Amino acid sequence: MNGESTLPQRYAALLARIESACLVSDRAVGSVRLLAVSKTFDASAVLSVARLGQTAFGESYLQEALVKIDACLASGADLAFEWHFIGPIQSNKTRPIAERFDWVQSVDREKIARRLAEQRPPDLAPLQVCLQVNVSGEASKSGCTPEEALALARVIATLPALRLRGVMAIPAPDDDPARQREQFSRVRSIYTDLQAAGFDLDTLSIGMSDDLESAIAEGSTMLRVGSALFGRRPPNPVAQ
Numbered sequence: 722m723n724g725e726s727t728l729p730q731r732y733a734a735l736l737a738r739i740e741s742a743c744l745v746s747d748r749a750v751g752s753v754r755l756l757a758v759s760k761t762f763d764a765s766a767v768l769s770v771a772r773l774g775q776t777a778f779g780e781s782y783l784q785e786a787l788v789k790i791d792a793c794l795a796s797g798a799d800l801a802f803e804w805h806f807i808g809p810i811q812s813n814k815t816r817p818i819a820e821r822f823d824w825v826q827s828v829d830r831e832k833i834a835r836r837l838a839e840q841r842p843p844d845l846a847p848l849q850v851c852l853q854v855n856v857s858g859e860a861s862k863s864g865c866t867p868e869e870a871l872a873l874a875r876v877i878a879t880l881p882a883l884r885l886r887g888v889m890a891i892p893a894p895d896d897d898p899a900r901q902r903e904q905f906s907r908v909r910s911i912y913t914d915l916q917a918a919g920f921d922l923d924t925l926s927i928g929m930s931d932d933l934e935s936a937i938a939e940g941s942t943m944l945r946v947g948s949a950l951f952g953r954r955p956p957n958p959v960a961q
């Protein structure tokens with residue numbers, strides 16, 4: 722993808738694409754944040770995008786992320802970084818996530834929420850979290866069921882070291898915009914149901930490189946974009 726274009730060109734094109742999708746959906750451009758998903762790309766790519774003004778970066782593979790965060794902090798001391806963990810979480814790997822990340826968007830069960838809360842260093846701000854919900858029912862996917870979301874939100878609300886910000890989902894890939902929107906609207910209902918239940922949420926994390934227009938149309942407040950910005954990823958990323 723975009724073999725000839727440079728990172729600054731792709732970043733500018735992505736921001737323009739988000740802006741025109743917001744226009745089409747009659748939304749303020751400032752109502753949608755961009756999370757740059759840098760998994761499998763190295764610190765120099767992150768630093769390049771950070772120097773263009775991007776602050777929020779998403780990572781899925783813990784060991785890779787920890788090395789990258791250190792490298793970015795060492796070489797980019799003048800830059801602001803906000804690190805989001807967006808990958809599946811094994812319960813024996815929660816400590817470095819609680820210690821090194823600002824956000825965790827992939828909280829999908831009580832055990833993980835409790836461990837992250839216990840392990841969040843008290844001198845840091847609360848960990849900002851999203852519930853990951855599985856709306857496509859694929860057994861292989863992470864995420865709680867829509868029915869489990871309210872109970873999980875209630876548990877998180879009892880943990881002062883965590884601050885629940887919203888809901889994240891990765892629907893099954895689908896080329897058809899109408900079906901993309903249908904899946905996103907299911908995520909949006911879970912989000913608005915939680916708001917109606919009294920949770921003070923501001924983050925509906927839906928939309929990736931191939932479906933961000935549909936996500937914006939369905940109310941996304943945070944897009945998680947990797948390949949449209951950094952380029953195509955190797956097919957089989959190194960396992961943890």
Ligand SMILES: *Cc1c(COP(=O)(O)O)cnc(C)c1O
Pocket residue numbers: 758760781807808891929930931945946947948949
């Ligand atoms: C990899 C990843 C993305 C980015 O996907 P692209 O299609 O490359 O934009 C977004 N969200 C999560 C959870 C991911 O793992």
